[in-house]
Amino acid sequence: MRIGVFGGAFNPVHIRHVQICLKIPEEYGLDKLIVIPSYNPPHKRLDSDNFFVRKSMLEDALAGIPKIEISMLEYNSKKNNYTYEILSDIAAEYPDGQLFYIVGGDGLEAFDTWKKPEVILSLASLIVIRRPDYNATDKAASELTKKFGARIYISELTEADISSTYVRTLVALGETDGDLSGCLPHSALKGVLSGRYGEMYGGFGKYVDFVRSVSGEELFAHIKRTVLAAVKCNEKAGLDGTKVFLTALLHDASKEMIFERTGSLDEKTDILKISADFIKELSNGRLDVEYYKRLSNTEYYAPCNTLRTSVLHQFTGAETAQKVLGIDDAEILDAVRYHTTAKADMTMLAKLVYLADKIESARAYDGVDAIREKAKTDMDGAFKACLERNYAYLKAKGIKIYYLTEEAHSRYCAESDKA
Numbered sequence: 001m002r003i004g005v006f007g008g009a010f011n012p013v014h015i016r017h018v019q020i021c022l023k024i025p026e027e028y029g030l031d032k033l034i035v036i037p038s039y040n041p042p043h044k045r046l047d048s049d050n051f052f053v054r055k056s057m058l059e060d061a062l063a064g065i066p067k068i069e070i071s072m073l074e075y076n077s078k079k080n081n082y083t084y085e086i087l088s089d090i091a092a093e094y095p096d097g098q099l100f101y102i103v104g105g106d107g108l109e110a111f112d113t114w115k116k117p118e119v120i121l122s123l124a125s126l127i128v129i130r131r132p133d134y135n136a137t138d139k140a141a142s143e144l145t146k147k148f149g150a151r152i153y154i155s156e157l158t159e160a161d162i163s164s165t166y167v168r169t170l171v172a173l174g175e176t177d178g179d180l181s182g183c184l185p186h187s188a189l190k191g192v193l194s195g196r197y198g199e200m201y202g203g204f205g206k207y208v209d210f211v212r213s214v215s216g217e218e219l220f221a222h223i224k225r226t227v228l229a230a231v232k233c234n235e236k237a238g239l240d241g242t243k244v245f246l247t248a249l250l251h252d253a254s255k256e257m258i259f260e261r262t263g264s265l266d267e268k269t270d271i272l273k274i275s276a277d278f279i280k281e282l283s284n285g286r287l288d289v290e291y292y293k294r295l296s297n298t299e300y301y302a303p304c305n306t307l308r309t310s311v312l313h314q315f316t317g318a319e320t321a322q323k324v325l326g327i328d329d330a331e332i333l334d335a336v337r338y339h340t341t342a343k344a345d346m347t348m349l350a351k352l353v354y355l356a357d358k359i360e361s362a363r364a365y366d367g368v369d370a371i372r373e374k375a376k377t378d379m380d381g382a383f384k385a386c387l388e389r390n391y392a393y394l395k396a397k398g399i400k401i402y403y404l405t406e407e408a409h410s411r412y413c414a415e416s417d418k419a
């Protein structure tokens, strides 16, 4: 009996998973495909730890596909098992079975970091599904074959560039039309839309609704693209997914809000020392462009003679996040506060959101594609390239550069200056 084993968080299931469940049994003549949702996915990316939500979505999505068995093996053991343990259990259950373990190209390339690879490879053949942006899959396969005598088959299935993280982000953004319908199997989408699975992915609804309510359509579209770009960059950067999501979502939250300033200004340190009164006067209306322009041309709003509205909103954005939305995470606030100017001491989160803001899918300046490409493998390098490009752009335009940007440039781009 030829048995496929397909484990994953399925958080949530998406069409790529469905394609695998449809095609792989056919391609490899499997008699059965055991699909094993993990007990509890690692908590770093907007995770729902509700096993039964993930399992219901999986059942909905795979309903009607032949030869599928959804397994409770992980849940029953009440822990996340290593792959070698899962395969040992299945091998014990099917002593005459020939096992095929399904793994993504990313997993294969990192296979030597897996626990007991030799046991895995003695128990099962591997069926590899290529992943976009993982180009060393063939090399990894031939090395494993040499080293362990592994039996590795690379599937014909070309994988759509969809990840569960991407789907979670769309759900969290409330993007229930367009993109999401291209990612989720129809039955699972229906379940999301009808609320059958309950509130999913962190309950970010109030933040999303707020940002939507204070942003014009175009700005909100930019914010959503920035969130998606940030989440994409984070697939390899591996920072806290909730922080990445919230920072990107809130980065331009105050950009089109009307507000009156009553706080005092402090030129070098805070720019705007915004008082509680100031925050009370924040309103949810649309930006009055003329009014805003007038303010930005006064000395109050240009203490360094470089402070433009394009800089101001990063400070008011952080204040808004903190005082209106109650965000108290210092790292998120800091990343919002410097997302436009950058500064000399940036966390990885701040760099990532700075970068995502400037490489989101609608950005179309010269060199953006190269920075996007770099961001796939080297987030820090892409951030530096992006800062360098922005700096050069401002210089070329004759715009006086804000002191924080000068400091960031000296700190992060010194090497390229010398070159």
Ligand SMILES: [Fe+2]
Binding pocket: 251, 252, 313, 339, 340, 357
């Ligand atoms: Fe911004």
Ligand SMILES: [Fe+2]
Binding pocket: 222, 226, 251, 252, 357
């Ligand atoms: Fe932005």
